[in-house]
Amino acid sequence: MQVQLKIQAPRQSAVDLLAIPLFRLDAKKPSLPKRITTLDRALGGRIQDVIDRGDFRGAEDEAVLVYPDAKSKAKRILLIGLGKEDKCDAEALRRLAGRSLRQARGKKARSVGLLCPITRRIPNPEIAAALAAGAVLGSYRFDRYLEKKKGKNARHPEIRSFTLVFDKLSNAPPLRRAIRDAVALADSQNLARDLSNEPANTMTPVALARVASKMSREVGLKCHVMDVAELKRRKMGGILAVGQGSTNPPRMVVMEHNPRRGTAGSKKNRPTICLIGKGITFDSGGISIKPSAGMHEMKHDMSGAAAVVGAMRAIATLKIPHRVIGLVATAENLPSATAYRPGDIIRMHSGKTVEVLNTDAEGRLVLADALAYANARYQPAAMIDVATLTGACMIALGSFGTGLMGNDEALSDALYEAGKRSGECAWPLPLFEGHKKAMRGSVADLVNVAGREAGASTAGGFLAAFVDETPWAHLDIAGTGWTNKPTPIQPKGATGVGVRLLVDFLSHWKPGKPV
Ligand code: BES
Numbered sequence: 001m002q003v004q005l006k007i008q009a010p011r012q013s014a015v016d017l018l019a020i021p022l023f024r025l026d027a028k029k030p031s032l033p034k035r036i037t038t039l040d041r042a043l044g045g046r047i048q049d050v051i052d053r054g055d056f057r058g059a060e061d062e063a064v065l066v067y068p069d070a071k072s073k074a075k076r077i078l079l080i081g082l083g084k085e086d087k088c089d090a091e092a093l094r095r096l097a098g099r100s101l102r103q104a105r106g107k108k109a110r111s112v113g114l115l116c117p118i119t120r121r122i123p124n125p126e127i128a129a130a131l132a133a134g135a136v137l138g139s140y141r142f143d144r145y146l147e148k149k150k151g152k153n154a155r156h157p158e159i160r161s162f163t164l165v166f167d168k169l170s171n172a173p174p175l176r177r178a179i180r181d182a183v184a185l186a187d188s189q190n191l192a193r194d195l196s197n198e199p200a201n202t203m204t205p206v207a208l209a210r211v212a213s214k215m216s217r218e219v220g221l222k223c224h225v226m227d228v229a230e231l232k233r234r235k236m237g238g239i240l241a242v243g244q245g246s247t248n249p250p251r252m253v254v255m256e257h258n259p260r261r262g263t264a265g266s267k268k269n270r271p272t273i274c275l276i277g278k279g280i281t282f283d284s285g286g287i288s289i290k291p292s293a294g295m296h297e298m299k300h301d302m303s304g305a306a307a308v309v310g311a312m313r314a315i316a317t318l319k320i321p322h323r324v325i326g327l328v329a330t331a332e333n334l335p336s337a338t339a340y341r342p343g344d345i346i347r348m349h350s351g352k353t354v355e356v357l358n359t360d361a362e363g364r365l366v367l368a369d370a371l372a373y374a375n376a377r378y379q380p381a382a383m384i385d386v387a388t389l390t391g392a393c394m395i396a397l398g399s400f401g402t403g404l405m406g407n408d409e410a411l412s413d414a415l416y417e418a419g420k421r422s423g424e425c426a427w428p429l430p431l432f433e434g435h436k437k438a439m440r441g442s443v444a445d446l447v448n449v450a451g452r453e454a455g456a457s458t459a460g461g462f463l464a465a466f467v468d469e470t471p472w473a474h475l476d477i478a479g480t481g482w483t484n485k486p487t488p489i490q491p492k493g494a495t496g497v498g499v500r501l502l503v504d505f506l507s508h509w510k511p512g513k514p515v
């Protein structure tokens with residue numbers, strides 16, 4: 001689907017379906033905004049008609065289809081509600097685009113236009129960006145394994161073009177840039193969704209590493225993949241232990257973005273941010289095996305890695321002016337004769353030892369190696385890890401927000417703000433000294449679980465042992481990485497959460513200042 005901009009009078013829009021969004025109308029005096037009245041006159045007054053009959057008030061869940069007379073260039077007009085103007089934000093606009101496309105698909109429209117709403121609350125380029133993002137996210141489908149996905153067998157033909165129509169006097173270049181960037185970002189989020197939706201029989205650690213290298217080549221990132229021999233040489237005991245039960249060997253992927261023109265310092269000593277993703281391509285629990293109900297969803301236990309791969313794609317495409325390293329620690333957690341066991345003591349990359357009390361707490365083991373490696377190798381200004389880490393976080397926050405923990409208030413605050421702006425809410429969970437102490441071991445330096453209490457925070461407490469003083473934040477996306485409740489911009493399955501949050505954070509980050 002092509003997303004494009006047209007600066008034109010709406011009545012000039014020759015599309016199969018033209019969506020006309022309206023804010024909630026005044027109940028007593030439901031008069032149309034002037035730009036719509038002009039259009040309506042050209043269409044023979046049908047819109048006013050619908051409103052006079054009381055069939056449309058502009059509420060957020062309303063959509064009414066109107067068939068204009070033969071003079072109209074648009075074949076169908078869709079009146080679509082936007083709710084109260086003072087509540088309108090980027091998320092409402094993203095959903096508006098998604099809802100418009102859904103209605104258009106139902107009518108088998110191939111070309112869709114949307115008359116962009118204007119509100120003083122939001123600058124026009126931001127409106128355009130939100131609508132473009134909503135369109136790309138809303139038309140995402142994971143259908144590559146369906147026989148009937150394309151061509152004349154398809155249940156609905158594909159929408160070819162989505163045109164954002166802005167009125168005559170708008171300034172095109174900033175709108176065009178905003179749309180281009182928003183599409184690149186949403187495409188990157190869709191890439192993350194694809195990776196997480198892909199089943200574990202195809203999305204193995206090796207396959208994930210291949211996708212990351214291919215993507216890196218395409219957008220101009222450096223990329224290095226560590227195989228088992230290199231992981232052994234580097235003493236990555238955590239990643240190796242988790243991966244040793246599977247015939248699909250583990251990998252660590254390092255992607256590097258270092259723009260020619262960037263922030264402070266030379267290309268060699270620029271402040272660096274490390275993004276680290278948990279990439280468990282299937283989490284059966286290992287020897288501490290999970291119950292079978294819902295286990296199939298554990299193919300998305302690499303959603304943190306998917307978010308990092310997606311974010312790195314966007315970071316390169318949008319030319320974010322910082323050095324950013326994306327690390328993916330990927331392995332498959334299976335029970336077998338070669339699997340690691342409860343009671344095993346493993347030596348991690350950092351040199352610390354861990355007694356494995358539960359092989360299902362594997363994410364923290366692979367992350368700990370990646371964090372320690374990133375910290376020593378890059379001495380980053382900040383590190384952020386993303387992981388489907390704990391069922392406890394899913395219970396605490398559900399799908400309503402990503403768990404946010406760390407050792408640096410300014411960094412956490414910045415991520416919280418990025419969450420608000422991007423629509424990917426991150427909510428603070430505590431990380432007390434007690435949570436860290438709970439992870440101390442008796443026969444090894446650490447244990448990998450500490451009972452059921454405060455499971456999200458004790459997992460954070462474990463990770464904290466591998467980051468020292470470096471500003472670090474941990475995003476637990478166990479509840480937000482996957483959904484069974486579809487929305488207009490999110491079908492069931494992988495959400496690609498984290499991509500927008502991380503990219504938003506990085507586009508506001510200023511090195512040198514407290515993060
Ligand atoms: N991948 C799971 C966490 C998870 C659960 C993600 C549900 C998404 C949805 C993780 O590896 C895990 O199994 N964690 C255990 C830790 C426990 C053994 C301390 C958990 O949360 O039950």
Ligand code: ZN
Nearest residue numbers: 283360361362
């Ligand atoms: Zn697990």
Ligand code: ZN
Nearest residue numbers: 280283301363
């Ligand atoms: Zn896991």
